[in-house]
Amino acid sequence: MSEALVKPKKKNPVERTRLATLPPGARSRSAQGLTRAAAEGSFELQVCADCATVQYPPREVCGHCLSEHLTWEPVDNRGELIALTTLRHSNDLYFRERLPWRVGTVKMAAGPVVVAHVHEDCATPDTSGVPVRLSLKLDRSGQAVLHALPEKDTPNMNDAPQMRESTCDPKFRRVLVTDGKSAMGMAVAKAMLDAGASAVFLGDPTTWKTVAAFDKLAADPRVQVVELDVTDTDSVDRLAASIGGKVEILVNTASYLRDGGILGRKDVILARDAMEVNVLGLMRLAQAFGPGMCFRAADGSNHAVAWVNVLSIHALAALPARGAWSASMAAALSAAQTLRAELRGAGVRVVNIFPGPIDEEWEQLTPPPKLAPSAVAKAIVRGLQDGVEDVYVGEIAEEIRERLRENHKGVERELGQ
Amino acid sequence: MSTEVSTEVSTPVSPVARKRLGYDGVVAVMPVTIPYARYSTHSAHWWLGRALGELIRGAGVAKTEVDGVCVSSFTLGPDTAVGLMQHLGMSPRWLDHIPMGGASGVVALRRAARAVQAGDAEVIACIAGDTNQVDSFRNTVSQFSRFAQDAVYPYGAGGPNASFALLTGYYMKHFGATREDFGKLCVAQRDNALKNPHALMKKPLTLAQYIDARPITDPIHLFDCVMPCAGAEGYLVMTEDRARALKLPFVRIRSTIERHNAFPEDPIQFRGGWAMDKDALYEHAEAAPEDIDFLETYDDYPVINMMQFEDLGFCAKGEASAFVRKHSFTIAGDFPFNTSGGQLSVGQAGAAGGYLGLVQALRQLTASAGATQLEGARLGMVSGFGMINYDRGLCSGAAILERGLTRGEAA
Missing domain, CATH: 3.40.50.720 (NAD(P)-binding Rossmann-like Domain)
Incomplete structure (x- = not known):
């Protein structure tokens, strides 16, 4: 369970203010479809109009039947976390300042396998996977990322540092x-x-x-x-x-x-x-x-x-x-x-x-x-x-x-x- | 939905309608390595140019006699092989650019061999090289591929560490491999590297040091990762007749395979394309795993070595850890493996990392491997693995090579 966020102490006025860094924000034009869905709070992936295969990462043509008719549709956001790692090192400035950071592989019920940020309240998978929900959120670069969240809401889950990065929660602000x-x-x-x-x-x-x-x-x-x-x-x-x-x-x-x-x-x-x-x-x-x-x-x-x-x-x-x-x-x-x-x-x-x-x-x-x-x-x-x-x-x-x-x-x- | 993986994995075999031709009359010669450097102020052109220069001078051929070139490099941009030809003043009638990372060495060999065999070229220089400037690695990974840009890079790893951490963790849980198993391979490779003057790692590595190393991305620790560096590797492909006329020691090609995006339905990578093609590999070579005297794999992380033992038929799926516990992997061991020290101990010079195993195998089979030389090596296997595009490595390849004429015999 996430620890409740503690009210930040008064800032030491002598300390330097850390400047903002951003996670990588470059995306292909197709991937901006995820950004639209995240910006409006919906969970959508591309679905092939011809064979109904759900696509991820975003594509130009269907990875199954090669149809070019891919449309963004709400899809089942449930999945199974099958692998989990904790980054303790990153070459990226933004993540370097926020380590350790959990990332995992989720096999979606809708079909695709996705790499996602993993909430600290999600259990660690063993030989069997851990049920999770996926959520599309905007990260600090303003682009969409996938978050794997526990199956059901947990207390203080929005207080987890990873969530705090993709949300703008008024708590203690x-x-x-x-x-x-x-x-x-x-x-x-x-x-x-x-x-x-x-x-x-x-x-x-x-x-x-x-x-x-x-x-x-x-x-x-x-x-x-x-x-x-x-x-x-x-x-x-x-x-x-x-x-x-x-x-x-x-x-x-x-x-x-x-x-x-x-x-x-x-x-x-x-x-x-x-x-x-x-x-x-x-x-x-x-x-x-x-x-x-x-x-x-x-x-x-x-x-x-x-x-x-x-x-x-x-x-x-x-x-x-x-x-x-x-x-x-x-x-x-x-x-x-x-x-x-x-x-x-x-x-x-x-x-x-x-x-x-x-x-x-x-x-x-x-x-x-x-x-x-x-x-x-x-x-x-x-x-x-x-x-x-x-x-x-x-x-x-x-x-x-x-x-x-x-x-x-x-x-x-x-x-x- | 079940992602449970049985250790008995069904292995679809690649349907081959026609019998493949052999590589009769074509040989690989002149293994060269441009000594690696951790960082370089030169560009990739410098490293590739030096490799080509070494090949031409070493083989005693005129520059104009090299009428085919095959190039692999990550840092050559904005140039491709085409721009490089003008840079190097070459006018080849056959040119290939192979962007397959760790599979490039094997793939270059099979492309070049067929071109020489068919008469499209007489002498083909296969070269791979990269520079490593202070920012090269970050630039390479951030622009590696569209899927990486859209679906991996924003998640913080900034390179293949996280993808490999995920599949390593999965492999350990499902197949019972331990860090000690990975460590045994890393320690043996370091032992081999100490005999290789080109290796950047010069200090011995103990299992305790391996285990106690700092965590990078669980369960990947420091000595599971390769060190990016600058360097180049190369070899020539020509007819056996020409090699004999030039008095060059040579190696014959018994069989090769390649495969891309194998098993896309696997939810996470626990096997590579070799598993689809290994029967074809052995059949074509008329050989069996027990005939192989040494194995050079692509080793950017130890788990992929274990998969290669399994998928290339040295043991069954899920039994690599037992295989590792049973064998010894040094040059003097009962299963000589990555005898140069591999990328884990030599360094990963970008695309040249995909040539390291092949070039070392050419040395072994021409008896020119110096202190890393195996006694009486006759058949060697090289395997390649490349391009972590999204969540897995996409390219795989392998070759079975046979001693032709050794250095002593050629002279």
């Missing part, structure tokens, strides 16, 4: 919630504390406004209220100078949502305000907090690990009734993709959240089903614990995502009605 005064921000703060975050910096963009629930949350000794207005570069920079070296997970909940399309107005004030918060706010935060997080991306067991953007499913498909806002969401997603590329060098993961409509003030007129902010917050925590990078929350988000894959032109027409 310090989280900045950029707008902590919104319903969503408060829900995220609570969910992070429930998941074991050691501190939450709760951003307050409106110090002049009293919100009872916010004051109650602020009374928790783990919560520190900080002034933060993402539309004000000075405000963002001041906060980064003060707590930038302590932020290990940043959740950007700052949001500006208003109804209205494009032709219904004679100005772009609403659009500019949405861009100011949703896009330029994200960029200001990135410029102020990104470098510090990268610098601390290998700093102890609570190193900086994830940047979370709470976007909307309408970042992927515009809702014309909220056209200006939709445009800002699409722009925010684009900025997040760039940020993902820029943070990948340090192994800091960008996690994008795509919820459907949320049950909050500015969506008063949206018909149900609407998501409770707490449901979105729980999905964010689960996404971090599982180590995915795209999280779709709620039935509407799932439906739009599915329909986008089937017929994106149809989605455009339907959302415009």
Whole structure:
């Protein structure tokens, strides 16, 4: 059984901060199919459309019948660990710093034999194998790797050092919630504390406004209220100078949502305000907090690990009734993709959240089903614990995502009605 | 789903429709070794060029008389054998580039022998060599193959250590081999290496030192691993008539086999392609395992030696550890084995490691093996094993060679 993670001690300020190293990230184009599945938290391998043979490692043509019709499909993730080794030496810098490291051979029920990272709670195989489940996760290079996990969950299994590498678990990490005064921000703060975050910096963009629930949350000794207005570069920079070296997970909940399309107005004030918060706010935060997080991306067991953007499913498909806002969401997603590329060098993961409509003030007129902010917050925590990078929350988000894959032109027409 | 492996393994035999021709009239001559170095500032071209130079000068032929060349190297990039020919000023009418790692020596021999036999070339130089610069090994393993890049390298081993650790652990558990068995082979090889001036390992190795060595990747310990180095090996293939005219000692080829990606359905490697082809090997040579006077295997890790004993018919599957306990493997032993010291004690000069056993066998069978010489060796077997592509070694080959004319007789 994995030992429970111990809360890291206060860092000795005289010690050098270890810089991030990454596991090998080169992959063939076919192998990026694993990365897509891992990024979305599913377990998929290539399956031959002609003979149904499951393939691994990823191929261009079927290793059995030579058909070129290979499709990525969810497959049975169970298997038997038939050989296990512990690396005590590696030529790779990343692994050298993390030895000993367990790796094994798993014969999958679906057919292929895979080499996988092996969780410390998996037993050692003897002449008979050990049943395991395989999971696809993103490693620090942002690429997919296979983890062999015990058949059933074990206590503290996410605390094992190997798991800590492929996940972004909030346990013992310090989280900045950029707008902590919104319903969503408060829900995220609570969910992070429930998941074991050691501190939450709760951003307050409106110090002049009293919100009872916010004051109650602020009374928790783990919560520190900080002034933060993402539309004000000075405000963002001041906060980064003060707590930038302590932020290990940043959740950007700052949001500006208003109804209205494009032709219904004679100005772009609403659009500019949405861009100011949703896009330029994200960029200001990135410029102020990104470098510090990268610098601390290998700093102890609570190193900086994830940047979370709470976007909307309408970042992927515009809702014309909220056209200006939709445009800002699409722009925010684009900025997040760039940020993902820029943070990948340090192994800091960008996690994008795509919820459907949320049950909050500015969506008063949206018909149900609407998501409770707490449901979105729980999905964010689960996404971090599982180590995915795209999280779709709620039935509407799932439906739009599915329909986008089937017929994106149809989605455009339907959302415009 | 059962991955239980019985020690009685069914062995599909390769279907051979037609009788294979012999290698009559073709011989291998001129074993050369360019002394190894742990690190080298030279490129692979330097090492391969030196091997070719030694072959030409040693055989007393003109450079233009070598009309065929066969090259193996991991560090020649971005060049292939083609670029090397311009670099070396050669104009061969037959050229091959064999990227089969540890199987390259045997495969080069069988390719070259057929080309000479058919008259496509008269004199073929088979050369293998690599440099070892401080970063060579890491560069080679990180770009070794697509499957390695996608499915092994991200898991931390950075080389074949983990793949071999997994299959060694599996073999030990299923077939009862112990570290002492592996150690006995390593100690015997070191003993042989002390008689080989080319060997990089110059100190004796005891079983206690072997057992107490630091763990690398369980159950692989330090002395189970080869030391990467720079070096080159080579030999010539020509007609027997030409060898006699040049007064060169020569070796006859009785039989060869090769096989790639054998037994893909095995969940983990516990046998190699030799198991598919060994009957053909002996039949073609009209010989049996007990006729073999010495064996030179590819030995990048000791477990693969044990598999070769089994799969080449010296003992049954699963009985290699009993075989190791019963025999002695030094030059003076009752089963002379890896008489140069093998890669484990000589060093692994990249692709030249795939030539080491063959070149040493040519020395043994021409009575030019110096202090490592066996008395009266007549038939020798060389086997090769190469390319850990994903989870297993893919290429295997073997040759049975026969003494032709020894150095004394040729002079």
